[in-house]
Amino acid sequence: MSDDKVVKVALIGNPNTGKTSLFNQLTGLKQKVGNYPGITVEKKLGICKLSDTIKAEVTDLPGTYSINPTSLDETLVLDTLLNEKNDSYPDLAVVIVEIENIKRNLLLFTQIKDLKIPTILVINMVDQMKRKGINIDVKQLEESLNTKIVLASARKKTGIEELKSAILDYKKLDTNPISKITDRIDKDYFTRLKDAFQEFPLYKSWLLITQNNEFDFLTEKQKELVLKFREDLECIKRYQHKETILRYQIINNVLKDSFNVDRSKATDLRGVLDRVLTHKIFGYVIFALILLFIFQGIFDWAIYPMDLIDGAFASLSSWIKTVLPPGTFTNLIAEGIIPGIGGVVIFIPQIAILFTFISILEETGYMSRVVFLMDKIMRKFGMSGKSVIPLISGTACSIPAIMASRNISNWKERLITILVIPFTTCSARLPVYAILIALIIPDKRVLGILNLQGLTMMALYLLGFTAAILSAVLLNSTLKVKGKSLFVIEMPNYKIPSIKNIFYEVVEKTKAFIFGAGKIILAISIVLWFLASNGPSKFKNAEEFVTSQQENQNLSETLLQKKVASYKLEHSYIGYMGKSIEPAIKPMGYDWKIGIALISSFAAREVFVGALATIYNVDSDSESSGTIKQRMAAEVNPDTGEKRFDFQTGVSLLLFYAFAMQCVGTLAIVKRETNSWKWPILQLVGMGLLAYISAIIAFNIFS
Amino acid sequence: MFKTIANLQIGEKAFIEKLCLENIPLKLLEMGCLPGIEVQLIQRAPMHDPLYIKVNGSHLAIRKETAEKITIVK
Numbered sequence: 115m116s117d118d119k120v121v122k123v124a125l126i127g128n129p130n131t132g133k134t135s136l137f138n139q140l141t142g143l144k145q146k147v148g149n150y151p152g153i154t155v156e157k158k159l160g161i162c163k164l165s166d167t168i169k170a171e172v173t174d175l176p177g178t179y180s181i182n183p184t185s186l187d188e189t190l191v192l193d194t195l196l197n198e199k200n201d202s203y204p205d206l207a208v209v210i211v212e213i214e215n216i217k218r219n220l221l222l223f224t225q226i227k228d229l230k231i232p233t234i235l236v237i238n239m240v241d242q243m244k245r246k247g248i249n250i251d252v253k254q255l256e257e258s259l260n261t262k263i264v265l266a267s268a269r270k271k272t273g274i275e276e277l278k279s280a281i282l283d284y285k286k287l288d289t290n291p292i293s294k295i296t297d298r299i300d301k302d303y304f305t306r307l308k309d310a311f312q313e314f315p316l317y318k319s320w321l322l323i324t325q326n327n328e329f330d331f332l333t334e335k336q337k338e339l340v341l342k343f344r345e346d347l348e349c350i351k352r353y354q355h356k357e358t359i360l361r362y363q364i365i366n367n368v369l370k371d372s373f374n375v376d377r378s379k380a381t382d383l384r385g386v387l388d389r390v391l392t393h394k395i396f397g398y399v400i401f402a403l404i405l406l407f408i409f410q411g412i413f414d415w416a417i418y419p420m421d422l423i424d425g426a427f428a429s430l431s432s433w434i435k436t437v438l439p440p441g442t443f444t445n446l447i448a449e450g451i452i453p454g455i456g457g458v459v460i461f462i463p464q465i466a467i468l469f470t471f472i473s474i475l476e477e478t479g480y481m482s483r484v485v486f487l488m489d490k491i492m493r494k495f496g497m498s499g500k501s502v503i504p505l506i507s508g509t510a511c512s513i514p515a516i517m518a519s520r521n522i523s524n525w526k527e528r529l530i531t532i533l534v535i536p537f538t539t540c541s542a543r544l545p546v547y548a549i550l551i552a553l554i555i556p557d558k559r560v561l562g563i564l565n566l567q568g569l570t571m572m573a574l575y576l577l578g579f580t581a582a583i584l585s586a587v588l589l590n591s592t593l594k595v596k597g598k599s600l601f602v603i604e605m606p607n608y609k610i611p612s613i614k615n616i617f618y619e620v621v622e623k624t625k626a627f628i629f630g631a632g633k634i635i636l637a638i639s640i641v642l643w644f645l646a647s648n649g650p651s652k653f654k655n656a657e658e659f660v661t662s663q664q665e666n667q668n669l670s671e672t673l674l675q676k677k678v679a680s681y682k683l684e685h686s687y688i689g690y691m692g693k694s695i696e697p698a699i700k701p702m703g704y705d706w707k708i709g710i711a712l713i714s715s716f717a718a719r720e721v722f723v724g725a726l727a728t729i730y731n732v733d734s735d736s737e738s739s740g741t742i743k744q745r746m747a748a749e750v751n752p753d754t755g756e757k758r759f760d761f762q763t764g765v766s767l768l769l770f771y772a773f774a775m776q777c778v779g780t781l782a783i784v785k786r787e788t789n790s791w792k793w794p795i796l797q798l799v800g801m802g803l804l805a806y807i808s809a810i811i812a813f814n815i816f817s
Numbered sequence: 818m819f820k821t822i823a824n825l826q827i828g829e830k831a832f833i834e835k836l837c838l839e840n841i842p843l844k845l846l847e848m849g850c851l852p853g854i855e856v857q858l859i860q861r862a863p864m865h866d867p868l869y870i871k872v873n874g875s876h877l878a879i880r881k882e883t884a885e886k887i888t889i890v891k
Contacts, residue, residue, distance in 0.1 A: 179844070179847055179848055180843075180844070180847040182843060182844070182847070184844050214874075215874060215875055217849070217873060217874050217875075218848065218849050218873065218874065218875045221847055351839075351843075354843050355836070355841075355843065355846055358843065358846040358847050358851075359846065359851055359852070362849070362851055362873075384876075385859075388859070388860060388869070389860070392860055392862065392869070394863035397863070398863075482878070485878070486862050486867060486869060486878045487862055487863065489862065489866070489867050489878075489880070490862060490863070490864045490866045490867070491864075499867075600842045600844050600845065600883065601867070601879065601880045601883070602844055602845060602848055602877055602878070602879050602883070603877065603878045604848075604875065604876065604877055604878075605869060605876040605877065605878055606876070607876075
């Protein structure tokens with residue numbers, strides 16, 4: 115295998131051109147996620163076999179309309195194509211354009227071509243040519259664009275083999291720039307630029323000086339030159355505009371001869387659908403119904419696989435205990451690692467279901483209509499229409515949701531979106547809510563049909579969204595961040611979604627969760643297990659102490675075991691931690707035992723339930739909430755003689771879990787996406803204070 | 818008062834006038850909003866913002882504040 119020759123191919127194109135379909139057709143399941151050097155943004159890579167000895171390493175670059183980036187996603191394209199020394203620098207660029215928007219799509223092609231990178235042009239969706247009344251003269255177009263053209267339909271799987279053989283022949287491609295655009299803008303200026311950076315293609319030098327960011331791969335001398343050229347900002351701006359106008363002129367000239375559309379054959383399905391889907395009343399009604407259906411899916415359908423996973427990991431733990439010899443190592447696996455992995459896997463069904471829906475909506479083109487409908491409303495809260503998708507995603511998990519905010523080009527709107535996403539009720543809060551609601555809200559119906567417990571759950575969802583919106587308003591008026599950038603979205607044509615694309619999208623999002631949150635949840639689970647199963651001297655002598663006590667003499671073996679376990683927990687490191695924070699959490703109505711659960715759930719909220727199960731020494735083999743619930747309901751507060759989980763404590767806990775930022779995985783992602791510790795710390799402190807204060811108030815009101 | 822894209826009626830067409838370079842972001846030009854090109858207002862979102870336009874064969878949505886910067890002639 116190592117003898118194989120590898121051709122590095124970069125797949126580039128506008129959004130909605132079928133780029134992802136083509137990538138999936140080329141690479142199939144041989145995809146992996148890597149990192150771009152320097153920045154920790156996932157890179158989609160796939161391997162495609164070209165011949166017996168040669169394969170292509172295909173990078174699926176984020177969709178962009180131009181090489182001049184306006185969002186984080188788009189910056190990757192520029193960075194990849196400018197830095198010849200980096201690993202991702204391609205031997206060959208494959209630019210994909212869609213037949214219907216070929217004019218606009220070709221702009222990017224002409225820019226790439228001017229970088230003197232060998233370039234193949236793929237014209238996609240040619241199966242629709244006849245229906246749309248489009249005619250192309252490929253030979254003539256190849257000649258005038260000075261490139262190899264492949265006609266393809268990524269969905270119908272045509273043209274893929276032809277593309278592969280074109281990739282094999284990439285060395286024959288002409289790398290001359292498309293036309294002397296620079297001469298036509300200002301010959302003197304560009305001659306000066308050319309002389310300054312003789313080692314680079316002229317268009318590359320031009321890109322270096324027109325961008326705002328620093329390029330690490332340049333030498334000190336080159337950096338200085340770049341800065342000098344950047345001084346004349348007026349001139350750069352003017353020439354950029356001129357460049358774009360010239361490029362369109364060239365494209366128009368090229369297409370005039372080789373591309374024509376017979377408009378009479380076009381159908382107007384788009385117009386009809388648009389009128390309904392973006393209608394000022396029906397538009398919102400339809401969107402609300404779709405949301406309702408999605409949430410229904412997340413809750414009702416995900417329960418079954420989640421119960422299965424829960425049960426499977428519980429029995430795996432107990433099975434391990436029976437096959438491995440007892441000892442620390444077995445305990446580490448059975449009580450630390452396996453429940454830790456289980457705590458990650460349990461969320462996959464909800465995340466997968468949610469992202470299936472979202473990617474269907476994106477694939478059909480409907481999401482752009484939602485952005486269009488919601489933009490004005492969201493802007494009142496300092497966000498963008500594009501924030502809607504991340505906020506919906508947040509109901510599954512904040513981590514992929516925060517990553518989905520990358521396409522918001524206005525930094526302030528994006529930042530506010532990232533900061534408020536953790537308020538939305540993510541799947542990890544559900545088990546906590548479920549058990550607390552079962553404890554404090556009676557299972558009664560009101561008005562005949564509405565279940566009180568269900569209503570409470572709904573109220574908590576609304577509370578999460580309200581908190582998100584209100585904090586967005588607050589942030590919008592207080593944050594002093596520059597947010598100058600442009601909102602332009604394409605309204606793509608409606609399409610039937612491709613199952614293959616949806617599948618890969620869901621796999622990718624789920625992976626992002628597993629590797630983003632999973633690692634941290636697992637690591638903290640192990641640390642917590644250690645803290646709970648080790649402790650100072652009293653912990654070590656627990657067995658002797660408990661057995662020697664008078665009152666325990668007549669107890670059965672199992673009951674004694676449980677007493678020992680509970681005594682051990684009390685005197686473990688985590689027990690001492692719980693006790694040391696007791697004064698701080700007392701105003702909220704909690705004792706040290708709940709304190710342990712609070713500390714434990716810092717890895718991920720749902721650990722709360724498991725931690726309480728251990729604390730109230732519920733048999734860990736039976737995972738049904740009935741037993742945990744009964745134990746918790748029976749627990750008595752020694753100070754008052756009342757139930758430990760009375761109404762006021764329950765409400766206080768619900769509010770605490772609704773508001774507090776108890777997710778290390780999310781904090782890590784926010785740090786990564788904002789490239790600063792400032793924002794995750796703001797979330798941690800701000801949300802923590804809100805949680806603390808509202809829990810104290812609630813506890814005192816209801817007491 | 819100059820007429821801008823924001824003044825168009827739904828379904829109405831007009832040509833983009835010479836673009837005032839200081840006010841128009843590059844991205845808009847790159848998406849196909851060029852001087853002399855025909856633009857049609859397809860729809861307004863509820864609350865009259867953003868605007869859904871067809872220009873140069875592309876269907877785009879832009880905010881009203883941007884649309885107000887693009888002057889048109891009939």
